[in-house]
Amino acid sequence: MHVLKNISTLYTCCMEGPQDSIHPIENAAIVWSEGAFDWVGKESELPEKYQSAQAVDAKGHIVIPGLIDCHTHLCFGGWRPDEFEMRIRGESYLNIAKAGGGILSTVKSTREASFEELYEKSASLLRNIIQLGVTTIECKSGYGLTLQDEIKQLKVYKKLQENFTVDLIPTFLGAHTIPSEFKDNRKGYIDLIVHEMIPYVAHQNLAQFCDIFVEESAFSIDEARTILNAAMEHGLEPKLHADQLSDGGGAELAAEVGARSADHLEQVSDEGLKRMAERNVTGVTLPIASLYTQQPYLNCKRLVDAGVDVAVATDFNPGSAPSFNMHLAMMLTCNHGRLTPAETLKAATIYSAKAVAMEKKIGSIEPGKSADFVIINTPDLNFWMYHFGGSKIDRVYAKGVRISE
Numbered sequence: 001m002h003v004l005k006n007i008s009t010l011y012t013c014c015m016e017g018p019q020d021s022i023h024p025i026e027n028a029a030i031v032w033s034e035g036a037f038d039w040v041g042k043e044s045e046l047p048e049k050y051q052s053a054q055a056v057d058a059k060g061h062i063v064i065p066g067l068i069d070c071h072t073h074l075c076f077g078g079w080r081p082d083e084f085e086m087r088i089r090g091e092s093y094l095n096i097a098k099a100g101g102g103i104l105s106t107v108k109s110t111r112e113a114s115f116e117e118l119y120e121k122s123a124s125l126l127r128n129i130i131q132l133g134v135t136t137i138e139c140k141s142g143y144g145l146t147l148q149d150e151i152k153q154l155k156v157y158k159k160l161q162e163n164f165t166v167d168l169i170p171t172f173l174g175a176h177t178i179p180s181e182f183k184d185n186r187k188g189y190i191d192l193i194v195h196e197m198i199p200y201v202a203h204q205n206l207a208q209f210c211d212i213f214v215e216e217s218a219f220s221i222d223e224a225r226t227i228l229n230a231a232m233e234h235g236l237e238p239k240l241h242a243d244q245l246s247d248g249g250g251a252e253l254a255a256e257v258g259a260r261s262a263d264h265l266e267q268v269s270d271e272g273l274k275r276m277a278e279r280n281v282t283g284v285t286l287p288i289a290s291l292y293t294q295q296p297y298l299n300c301k302r303l304v305d306a307g308v309d310v311a312v313a314t315d316f317n318p319g320s321a322p323s324f325n326m327h328l329a330m331m332l333t334c335n336h337g338r339l340t341p342a343e344t345l346k347a348a349t350i351y352s353a354k355a356v357a358m359e360k361k362i363g364s365i366e367p368g369k370s371a372d373f374v375i376i377n378t379p380d381l382n383f384w385m386y387h388f389g390g391s392k393i394d395r396v397y398a399k400g401v402r403i404s405e
């Protein structure tokens, strides 16, 4: 049994209350054993029976729940730095694609990479991600686009889960885009997803969610409905990349199928938000993608006002969001998403847990929950969000074990 003492402010981030309720406790202590929290409260009120627990000194720093990155594309072959420069020079998406860029270039590199190469690269990235305070990470396939290569990515996540203490939440994203060999046969690819990929992935327990990119350049609403219904029949819970570049009705579809989350939403309609609120679909903002693609940011205030819980994630991928820094995503959510630091912290913890159906186990510091927490060397939450510079993260714990260097 361990007790963490000398916490200046503990931000417990319990679910109760609106987006800005993060339930802070000053001069706090927390007790955990066997990977879960036993007691949380003011240090002066620490019960007698915990006095003999092994003490850990928080050194007067703040403590928050482990950050949850609920939307990443962690496993991929290659990188796309040339495309980054082309975009800055103002090259069109079409020209970038013609020069061999875009999602399909990552598909090519991912197909060419061996399982071992993909594993080593993802493991190395994950070690860095952990140092930034992340204790749970959702990770998608979607750069294979054949049964074999989608499975290769999902098996990388399975092996990572075996070797790391943090939680990985695998998502099948075979419907990321139409691969080139099916460019004249959309129906053929959708049939492959529905009749081969989804049944195999579900049967082998390789994913918890099924995601789809709903966009003019990717999949239509009707195609998405077909794919997500098939996923649900096989026990995969739906998620959507929705309304990023245009209001294509993605949010409405997310509500219709009862999706766990709708992500991006930069162009979402008021009607879409209303329906998401009615079905309790979490809205996930991905501001790093807006930063790198020079697209408008999602005004998260609109979602909160419409009664939609907002989560924040990095969307880490080699094209539109080549950063896995949750602190950066959170700072952008404050400055461009117009959420306060408190609202943003709730977005990165308990509401992010909700976006991956884990809110009963993680996302807040409460007795019974997994002992995932981060000690940050900063006077308070506002200061951490405002002073964006070198990492102020002092120590990271997952399941009660220190996992940072």
Ligand SMILES: [Zn+2]
Pocket (backbone or CB within 6 Å): 071, 072, 073, 241, 315
């Ligand atoms: Zn994404």
